Amino acid sequence: MPELPEVETVRRGLEALIVGKTIERVTVTLGRIIRKPDDVEQFKLLLQDLTIDEVKRRGKYLLIGAGPYTLVSHLRMEGRYGLYSAEEAVEKHTHVIFHFTDGTELRYKDVRQFGTMDLLPRDDFTELPGVATLGPEPLHAEFTVDALRRQVAKRRSGKIKALLLDQTFVAGLGNIYVDEVLFVSGIHPETTVTQLTDLQVTRLQQAIVDVLDQSVRLGGSSIKSYVNGYGQGGMMQHQLRVYGHENEPCPQCGTEIVKTRVAGRGTHFCPHCQPEQG
Known part of the structure; x- marks a missing residue:
């Protein structure tokens, strides 16, 4: 399972790769990865036309900000993100694709299928079970x-x-x-x-x-x-x-x-x- 250093490395990469990109549409081929909202179609609709403005991290969770929402993503065992051209073939076990208006795609691949995504109002992610009870961040200055x-x-x-x-x-x-x-x-x-x-x-x-x-x-x-x-x-x-x-x-x-x-x-x-x- 990716731990803090791996998730932080992914965060830094995504911050450089996708901040400023606008989501044209979203494809979801494995609905159980999406936990909130309950309706996958609503998940796709809410993200449509939003621009990604930040990628943060809390513990092992990725926090992708877009408009009024935060996408809370947990990679679990083998979840991974990659940025591709829309013309590139989609690999097996790719379960979520964020299609951007510039012709690129952020693809989420998960062989084990244990990863999760929760789309929540921007400030509500701190109340998500698992996030709400997290201890201190060990790389923050407050961790003395x-x-x-x-x-x-x-x-x-x-x-x-x-x-x-x-x-x-x-x-x-x-x-x-x-x-x-x-x-x-x-x-x-x-x-x-x-x-x-x-x-x-x-x-x-x-x-x-x-x-x-x-x-x-x-x-x-x-x-x-x-x-x-x-x-x-x-x-x-x-x-x-x-x-x-x-x-x-x-x-x-x-x-x-x-x-x-x-x-x-x-x-x-x-x-x-x-x-x-x-």
């Missing part, structure tokens, strides 16, 4: 050590791995970057929230910011099928320290990287650099 400390103080139980995966705690982190963040901060994934020291919280905040910032600069991680709006893959997968490196030597100490399951997810860590806490 004190802010993270306050988030930690709200929780009285649970393992740190599960906590970081919880979008109401911090927005945008997924399995790949949680493993990387915990490695960089030297915290065992099964450490409980009550075991965290002030120093660990400080290191955790810095690791979240550093790892996500590095990944955004490198265009995200192309582990599976992820590409940006230009059809290009990211480069962060070449910089991952523990994720996907089970049975390989730790880049810091040479100890073999272990893969286990925590919070129901495959979890990679170094038992030497991330010791269990008693």
Whole structure:
């Protein structure tokens, strides 16, 4: 699933590619991707003749502004956007096409068909379930050590791995970057929230910011099928320290990287650099 760096990379690409373009019409071939409004025909009609004026992001959600509406798009497992000429053949698994007046098309392709789109009045998107409960944005200036400390103080139980995966705690982190963040901060994934020291919280905040910032600069991680709006893959997968490196030597100490399951997810860590806490 695309995580914050991948979605932010897609956002930046779409911002450069489609802002200022006017929607002539919309084609939808898989109606269940459209959640709001309930009527797909109304979705298509409401977008007709509107000009896209912004592309923002909240957590893992893309927010495409057009006229009085915000299109909230969640890529889920394998959703992707691409800009094409109207003359180019439409690929299999393309489920939504935004036809622009200049002869180009923004196409949404989703092999797994788990992605969603919600078209809402401009300021109402914050009330959408999933968006309304999102935690702080880790790459915003407001995400300080004190802010993270306050988030930690709200929780009285649970393992740190599960906590970081919880979008109401911090927005945008997924399995790949949680493993990387915990490695960089030297915290065992099964450490409980009550075991965290002030120093660990400080290191955790810095690791979240550093790892996500590095990944955004490198265009995200192309582990599976992820590409940006230009059809290009990211480069962060070449910089991952523990994720996907089970049975390989730790880049810091040479100890073999272990893969286990925590919070129901495959979890990679170094038992030497991330010791269990008693």
